[in-house]
Amino acid sequence: MLGLHLRLDAADVSRLTDNEEDLADILEEFEEDEQLFDRACQTDRAWEPIHNALAPDGEDDEWPARGVIGGARTLHEDDDIWVTHSSPDEVEEIARWLEAFGDDDFHRAYTGMPEELRGPGHGPEEESYALESLADLRSFYLEAAAERRHVIFTTYG
Secondary structure (H helix, E strand, O other): OEEEEEEEOHHHHHHHHHOHHHHHHHHHHHHHOHHHHHOOEEEEOOHHHHHHHHOOOHHHOOOOOOHHHHOOEEEEEOOOOEEEEEOHHHHHHHHHHHHHOOHHHHHHHHHOOOHHHOOOOOOHHHHHHHHHHHHHHHHHHHHHHHOOOEEEEEEEO
16 A cells, blocks of 8 residues: 555545545545645655554554554545545644654654554665655655645555
8 A cells, every 4th residue: 555645625625525535536546646646745654654654553553653644533444445634733843843853862762663553565675665755755744734735645555
């Protein structure tokens, strides 16, 4: 599964929250919109080690660490797709937290990840790959916070 963070306005988020049965179609439409996609952050496969390192207990983990991938709330989750949402205020909290969370902090979280959450690629190469995406996420969240945008995270593929 690949990960994608989208920076959306309130009207776009409303389309998602008001139409759960059409969620996948609406997300596909957003992904095909060049303007929206240009403002997106693709975490590809790095989303999972980032999430497992920052929030090994999922929704029970500390805020705003769990929000980087897991958002403030889940809009939809099944075997094919996971969609989370954070409001502009929550995006600002995540952005501030990410600014203070350095590469050394991530290294400690990644190497301390529970064994059962480690994928087959766990190791220095995956950590480096995840750190690159985490750097992109820092910039993405700072821009989203400055624009007062909502953030939707989704997995696909």
